[in-house]
Amino acid sequence: MKITDSVQYLKGVGPKKKAELARLGIARVYDVLTYFPRTYEDQSALTRIADLRPGTVATVAGTIVNLQEQTGRRGLTILTAYLNDGSGLLQVTWFNQKYLKNKLKVGRRVFVSGKPAYAYGGRGQFAMSQLRYFQILEEGEQAAGLCGILPVYAATERLNQKFFRTL
Known part of the structure; x- marks a missing residue:
């Protein structure tokens, strides 16, 4: 392959x-x-849920212990997972991501990064609703392998960070 070749010849790039x-x-x-x-994001260290601080970017790995789906106003789909890492519970929320319901299952491990805040009505429980990065871990996959310094690219609604990092 030459550097003058079209991007369509790269793996994962089709006409769209x-x-x-x-x-x-x-x-x-x-x-x-x-x-x-x-920019770059530092996800080099995992934080226990018990050690989370509001407003500070943190990276957490945990097991989904509960999963809820709600439909809000104007058909907005809200998917909420509760993660447990042995030290506490973390509420993670995705908005309008219906396809995730089939991928996220109770018992699956998830790696998430973002800014935790106190959950609305959560009685001191933390929530992450503005995720910077998340990945569903495969069986036997260790979260420590995902820790590191990650690049952040200017992306579009159809080309996400994972696409650019893979490309």
Whole structure:
């Protein structure tokens, strides 16, 4: 492959992704190589739920112990998972992510990063509703392998951070 080749020849890039990349000015392999992150996120250390502090970016790994789905105003879907890491519970919320209901199951381990805050009506319980990053861990996969310094790219609604990191 040459750096002058079109991005469509990269693994994971089809016609739709090629069009989205073109919106960002990325048309060739060279453009991908020089599309630098706008910042980096430090996810190098896991924090126990019991040690979380409101407003401080933290990375947590835990097991889903409860999962709830609600429909809010105007058809907004709210999916809430409760994570347990042995030290406490963390409420994690996704908005309008219906596809996650089939992927998130009680008993699955999840790796999340974001700013915790006190849950609304949670009696001191923490919640993360503005996630910076999350990943569903495969059976036997260790969360420590996901810890590190992650690049953050300028993305679009169809091209997320995971896509750019893989690309």
